[in-house]
Amino acid sequence: MAAPTGKAAKRLEETCGQPAVTVHRLIRPPDGDSLFDHAGVLETVDLVIIDEASTLDLPLARKLFAALRDGCHLLLVGDTDQLPSIGPGRVLRDLLDVEDIPRTRLTKVFRQHDDSAAIVLNAHRILRG
Numbered sequence: 001m002a003a004p005t006g007k008a009a010k011r012l013e014e015t016c017g018q019p020a021v022t023v024h025r026l027i028r029p030p031d032g033d034s035l036f037d038h039a040g041v042l043e044t045v046d047l048v049i050i051d052e053a054s055t056l057d058l059p060l061a062r063k064l065f066a067a068l069r070d071g072c073h074l075l076l077v078g079d080t081d082q083l084p085s086i087g088p089g090r091v092l093r094d095l096l097d098v099e100d101i102p103r104t105r106l107t108k109v110f111r112q113h114d115d116s117a118a119i120v121l122n123a124h125r126i127l128r129g
Helices: 006-016 023-027 058-067 091-096 114-127
Strands: 047-050 073-076
Touching: 023 058
Parallel strands: 047 073
Antiparallel strands: none
């Protein structure tokens, strides 16, 4: 499990109770001494889960995809209506525009309490125009 930022990776680890790292650390080769040396391949990994995928930019996404071995599954978790990437590209949004890529869209908001239901209602109204 990984996320584009350290804060998101820490939150993912706390929520799931499993180790999580930044995407940079995930794709760093075991013998690489630089967090930005992405020449390695994740040879023993069958599934990679990336949280906060809406913040993936093109350069980091390209390095992540290149590091995955054939047959490895990639699960991107994110909300295209949340924070965009700081760098160039809208990776998650553009991938969701490809109809052949399987996806599941969650419709229930779990982060808001019942006493703040108006926030969720109005946010959905804004998204619908």
